[in-house]
Amino acid sequence: MTNKEEPKKAQEPASSCTGEGKVWLIALLGFLVGLLVMYLAMPALFPTETAPAEEPSAEAEEEEEFTLDEVKVEEIRQLLADTYLLNTGQDVEVTFARYEENPNHIALYYSVMGQEMPLYVSKDYEYIYPSALERESMETDLAAAKAQYLEALENQPEETEMEPEGYPTSEEPEVYLHVMSNCPYGNIAENAIVDVVSLLEEDISFEPVYIIYDESIHPSYSAESGECLVDENNVTYCSMHGMYELEQGIREKMVYNRYGEAMWAEYAAAVNEVCFSGGQDIENCWKLVADDLGIDTTEIEGNFETEKFTILAREKNLTFSTQKFGSPALTINGVDYSGSRSAESYKEAICSAFDSAPEDCTVGLSEEQEGPDGQC
Numbered sequence: 001m002t003n004k005e006e007p008k009k010a011q012e013p014a015s016s017c018t019g020e021g022k023v024w025l026i027a028l029l030g031f032l033v034g035l036l037v038m039y040l041a042m043p044a045l046f047p048t049e050t051a052p053a054e055e056p057s058a059e060a061e062e063e064e065e066f067t068l069d070e071v072k073v074e075e076i077r078q079l080l081a082d083t084y085l086l087n088t089g090q091d092v093e094v095t096f097a098r099y100e101e102n103p104n105h106i107a108l109y110y111s112v113m114g115q116e117m118p119l120y121v122s123k124d125y126e127y128i129y130p131s132a133l134e135r136e137s138m139e140t141d142l143a144a145a146k147a148q149y150l151e152a153l154e155n156q157p158e159e160t161e162m163e164p165e166g167y168p169t170s171e172e173p174e175v176y177l178h179v180m181s182n183c184p185y186g187n188i189a190e191n192a193i194v195d196v197v198s199l200l201e202e203d204i205s206f207e208p209v210y211i212i213y214d215e216s217i218h219p220s221y222s223a224e225s226g227e228c229l230v231d232e233n234n235v236t237y238c239s240m241h242g243m244y245e246l247e248q249g250i251r252e253k254m255v256y257n258r259y260g261e262a263m264w265a266e267y268a269a270a271v272n273e274v275c276f277s278g279g280q281d282i283e284n285c286w287k288l289v290a291d292d293l294g295i296d297t298t299e300i301e302g303n304f305e306t307e308k309f310t311i312l313a314r315e316k317n318l319t320f321s322t323q324k325f326g327s328p329a330l331t332i333n334g335v336d337y338s339g340s341r342s343a344e345s346y347k348e349a350i351c352s353a354f355d356s357a358p359e360d361c362t363v364g365l366s367e368e369q370e371g372p373d374g375q376c
Contacts, residue, residue: 009191052279066101072125073099073108073117079128079139080110080119082146089374105129113184113371114277166352168333173353176331178209178324181248182241182282183376185325187272188341190265193330195365196341197265198351203358204260204350208268210249211327212316229312238376240327244282247304251286253311254300267293326375342369 073096081094100107107118109306120129128135157210177193179186190208197206212223214228214236221238223230228238228321229246239246248271256264267290275285287297319325330337330346332355339345343365 057156066106068099068106068122069125075126075139076108076119076121076125077110077134079142080112082142082362084112084374086142086146087374088128089252090374092372092374115182115184116279143251143348167335167349169353169355170333171355173204173350175204175206175329175332175350176209176322177206177209178319178322178327178329178331180211180240180245180376181252181268181271183243183327185374185376188371189328189330191272191370192270192341192343192366193216193346194265194269196347198262199347199360199363199365200350200358201260201262203354203360206259207323208253208256208264209318209324210253210315211239211325212312212319213240213325214316217325229308231309231312235313235316237316247308247314248282248286249301250304250308250311251300254303254307255290255295255314257311258299259295263295265291267295328375340367340369341373344366 077094078097078125080145081092084090084092092112095111097109097111099109102120105120105122107120109116109118110220111117121127122129126135128138177189179190186219197204200206210343215222221228221236222319223234223236225238227242227246228236230236237246239249252264252268252271255267259267270289270293271282271286274280274289275282290297290300322330322331330339332350337346337349344367346366347361354361
């Protein structure tokens with residue numbers, strides 16, 4: 001196991017390849033898909049505006065009372081489901097959960113893979129934020145893109161399965177898992193790698209990397225959003241889903257730095273199950289989970305402010321130097337992993353990167369994958 005006091009060297013960016021037959025599709029769908037995927041990062045960009053000082057009459061209030069249009073809610077739900085299909089290739093179940101009314105917009109909350117996610121919509125249902133998108137135009141464009149996508153799938157020739165090239169071997173393989181603390185797909189990867197890290201903790205150099213964005217990725221990731229941290233040098237640090245995710249990533253990295261790989265894996269998986277999947281308030285739930293595992297929450301809280309920017313600077317450097325902006329992304333000795341997200345698959349891939357695999361590599365782990373493939 002690598003000494004946690006010594007900073008680990010960031011990997012060089014690993015090249016990635018996609019099938020040539022899919023390049024045109026990525027170009028066609030990139031803009032449309034990006035607009036809705038970005039909504040995960042926007043929960044604080046639309047503050048409630050102060051209501052006019054003039055009080056409306058009782059009759060006016062009754063006339064202007066908002067009523068949710070369930071037909072429009074269903075149409076928007078289908079838009080979101082189609083967007084996930086085009087982005088991930090998976091038919092993910094999307095269900096409407098609830099809504100919140102604001103003076104100039106409504107927040108529609110949809111449940112995606114057990115996670116509640118807000119989508120901001122104008123009260124006439126014509127615009128979906130963060131950008132002012134005309135809904136009917138978006139429906140037309142997305143329907144055309146979906147039709148082309150489905151047609152391409154039907155006409156796509158069968159790909160010849162190629163043998164994996166494998167990973168460079170070393171005495172102590174370096175394994176990096178790039179994630180966000182509350183990305184549903186990243187949480188699946190974290191949950192799967194728990195047993196692997198516990199099994200091979202003494203034989204591998206493992207580090208979780210919490211993906212950090214700034215305004216160079218998208219203008220919404222800026223200091224003005226209120227969802228990012230900014231250090232004394234005006235360097236911005238953001239996470240895709242907002243401040244709560246950014247701060248939980250810092251806490252999880254503090255656990256890793258203090259308690260090691262195995263405790264980090266156990267803690268991250270427990271937070272995923274109890275707090276995020278359980279719909280709990282992370283600001284309180286993280287401490288309950290940590291206390292149950294014997295983690296000193298008072299010490300974590302006491303050092304949070306003094307350590308947060310040191311941690312964020314390292315995470316941002318690892319994010320940008322490796323160009324790993326999607327969660328999850330696993331690299332083994334600098335090579336991207338692209339197999340199943342099951343404990344056994346992770347173990348087999350990592351064990352293939354040893355000069356001489358330890359005996360623990362013969363231990364069988366679960367071959368089941370928790371949920372669908374995909375990336376935040």
